[in-house]
Amino acid sequence: MSIARFWRETPQRYNLGGSKCSQCEAVYFPPRSVCPACAKHRTSLGRMLPFQLSGDGEVYTFTVVHEAAEGFEMQVPYVLAIVRTKEGPMLTGQIVDIEPADVRVGLKVQSTFRKLREEGKAGVIHYGYKFTPRADPGDSARPPAAEASEAEATPGRTGVAA
Template sequence: MTIPSYWRTRRQRLSLEGEICPHCRRHVFPPRDICPYCGGPAKAAASLSGRGTVYSFSLVHNAPAGFEPYAPYLVAIVKLDEGPLVTAQLTDVSPDEVSIGMPVEMVTRKLREEGEEGLIVYGYKFRPLLQAEAL
C-alpha cells in the first residue's frame, strides 16, 4: 500500500463514506459516481451507519502475503442497514460465535503492518453489535 492510495481512500476506510444516488435514492458503497442500480450520476457523499448483519463469512487459514501473522482470521460480507454489501474482517468474536444474520457494527482497527519502514494500515472491521446487550 502506498501513501497516496491510503490517503485517497481515507474517507471510505475510516468512516464508510459512500454516496447516495439523487435519482433512485439508493446508498452506494464504495463510491463510484455512476449509480450501479439506475445508471444515473451519483456524486452526493453520504456516510453509512456502519450497522448491518452478516450475509456470509469464512475463517481464513491460508492468508495472502502481509496477513500471515493474523491467520486464522474471520472475514465476512456484511449487509449494511442502508442496503449495500461490504466485505471486511470480523473482530472481537470467535469463529463458533458467528452466524449468518448476526447483527454487527463497524469499528476502526489495524488491518496490517508493513514492516519497519512501511505503513500501519488501518481500516474498517465489524464486531458483534454491542448495543444489543445494553438494551
C-alpha cells in the first residue's frame, strides 16, 4: 500500500466511519457516495450520510496465517478474519489477544486500535483496527490481555530482514 493511499484511508481506519443510505438504511464501510442497493435509480446520490460503526461484531470466517506477508513476520501465526459487524458491513481484520486455536466462527469481537505493520527500514508504522474477543456480560473469568498490546507496541522490533 502506498503512503498516499494509506493517508487517504486513515480517517476510516481510525474510527470506523462508514456511511448509511438515508433511503434504504443500508450501512457501508468504507463509506460510499452512492448506495449500490439503490443504484438502479441513482436516487441515492447525495443521500448518503456519515455513519459510525460500533466496532462490535462476530467472526464470520477466518484463517490462520503461518506465512506472513512482508512486515508481518513478527506476528505469525496470526488469525485473519472476516467480521460481520452488528450494523451489517463485513470487515477484514486480525483477531488478537486470543490463541489462534481458540478462534471460532461466531466468536463475539470488538474492534481495537492497533499497530498494523512497520515498513522495513523506513520505519513507517501503520495503525488501524484489529479485533479482540468481547467478553460476554457476566463473564469476568478472562479479562482482556492488556499486556499483549503493550508488547506489540514496543518500538524497535521490526522483524524485517531487509
